[in-house]
Amino acid sequence: MATGMxxxxxxxxxxxxxxxxxxxxxxEDVVAREEPLEIRIDGTSWSVTMRTPGDDFDLVAGFLVSEGVIAARDELASLRYCAGFDEFGRREENTYNVIDAILGPGAVPPSDAHARHSTTTSACGICGTTSIEAVSKQSRFDVAGDGIRVDADVLAGLPDVLRKSQALFDRTGGVHAAGLFTAEGELLCLREDVGRHNAVDKIVGWAVREDRLPLSGTVLQVSGRASFELVQKARLAGIPILAAVSAPSSLAVDLAAASGMTLVGFSRGQSLAIYTGADRIEVGRGAPVEVG
Incomplete structure (x- = not known):
């Protein structure tokens, strides 16, 4: 099986x-590996995504959550690597670049309207969706009522914890990272990938395979900007707080506000930019941030 380098x-x-x-x-130098991964659902080809090999089952499981297909471990019966076929229909050697996901009871198989018939690149997580309506998906989890509170110092320190744990970035300098944390700043799971959305899907996939959804009371810290797709992935996994080291997009802010999520940007040093849900962030002696 290919490594990440x-x-x-x-x-x-x-x-x-x-x-x-x-x-x-x-x-000779090392670079981050990028390879296609074909995702099949119940034996039928559904999507091809560009990713860094590693934690592939987590990636597929998280991607299915992000697409609204599953929301619990029991809704995914199995995942397995399988061989592909060449242009003449001949079975090829297993390259570990094809995974078949077998759905379980309660899963919502994607309809033709929500099918993905093109490649999802490492730069964009929603490329290939065949209708505008398919971009925004309903979550089975309510994040608005999550009572998590996080100290601003803890939140601002998460990027440093994330960076110190990035083994693949240390070797290649060419991957993004996502980390799932408790309100006290304990790192629960970290994943790296050439694609920002893949790193988050790998986190969510780890959680669903560990039967941890919804991810109530957690913080998702990402190494880049906060896009619409990352807010949506966090919302579909039941994550109430998303923090990024860079800026969010306008659509990301709109979706976070409508969902009752806390969205933070530019988290570094001793400063934060809180775009939505400031009441969950505490400063000093536990006092919530005042919005004026």
Whole structure:
């Protein structure tokens, strides 16, 4: 099975002020691996996503949650790697790039209107959806009533905890990360991938396979920006707080507000930008943030 890294020859060039000439060196280096993963549902091809190999069952299970197909462990009967077929219909050797998900009772099989007939890239989690209506999905979990409270210092410190735990990023410098935390800042699960949405799906998939949904009382910290798709994935998993080191999009803010989620951006050092749900964030001696 492929690992999350690949080796390539790279030529490095260095120069500086006053240098007579640039210096070059060629050596082998590691890069983050990116490969296609075909997802089948009950034996029928459904989607192809570009991802970093590793935690693939978590990725598929989380993707099914994000698509509204399942919301509990019992709704996913099994996951298995299977071989693909070449252009002539001949069975190929198992490359570990095809997974068949067998649904269980209570699952909602995707209809043709919600089918994905194109590749989902590592840059966009909703590419390939065949109708606008399919973009916004209903969650089975209510995050608005989640009474979680998080200290601002704890929340602002999560990006550092996330970064220190990124083993694949340390080697390649080319992957995103998502981390699931308790309100006290304890790291429950961390996943890395070339795609931001894949990293979150791997977190959600871990949770559903561990029978932890809904993820009430937790915080999802991501390494990049907060997009609509990430808010939606968090909402569908029952996560009440989403924090990002960068900015959210306008649609992400709108969805978080409508869902009763807390959305935080620019979490670093001793500052936060709280876009929705400020009452869940406490400063100093447990006093909630005042919105003026």
């Amino acid at each position: 690949a080796r390539h020859r790279v030529t490095r060039v260095r120069w500086g002020d006053g240098a007579v000439a640039a210096t070059t060196s060629t050596r």
